[in-house]
Amino acid sequence: MNGPYKPGMLQLHPTTTLWERSLRRGRCYRVIRDFADGDGALHSSGEQWHFVGTAFNRYDDELLIYVAFPDGTEWRVPLTLSDDSQRRVFDNVADYIELVPGLDRPELFDGAICWECNHQLSRDRPEYCPSCGAVWDLVH
Numbered sequence: 001m002n003g004p005y006k007p008g009m010l011q012l013h014p015t016t017t018l019w020e021r022s023l024r025r026g027r028c029y030r031v032i033r034d035f036a037d038g039d040g041a042l043h044s045s046g047e048q049w050h051f052v053g054t055a056f057n058r059y060d061d062e063l064l065i066y067v068a069f070p071d072g073t074e075w076r077v078p079l080t081l082s083d084d085s086q087r088r089v090f091d092n093v094a095d096y097i098e099l100v101p102g103l104d105r106p107e108l109f110d111g112a113i114c115w116e117c118n119h120q121l122s123r124d125r126p127e128y129c130p131s132c133g134a135v136w137d138l139v140h
């Protein structure tokens, strides 16, 4: 786990990944099954954060998950996809993370782009891409 970054800094990166089919930026999520990230940091059941975004690091075959913790600090959580246990988190996100309803931070959605075609998305219809009609499959 890498950080903390200044609030808003990670949000500025105009990137996305297929993983964002499952999580919506600005929503609050809770870890429901322990996992270790690519830096060896343990994310224990009960850990809670707002989802800020993702990027893919091709060089290291890593998914970078950007999260904001309740104290306002933002961190980059890497998942190394060549590692079996981290790959399971990537492939089965709903087994590891659940939505915490009612704590949305809609401003974190600004700057979100479609995971399919990179088109800019709107806060008003966050699960609809006006360009390609992509379909979301969000964790509940």
Ligand SMILES: [Zn+2]
Pocket (backbone or CB within 6 Å): 114, 115, 116, 117, 118, 119, 129, 130, 131, 132, 133, 134
């Ligand atoms: Zn699209």
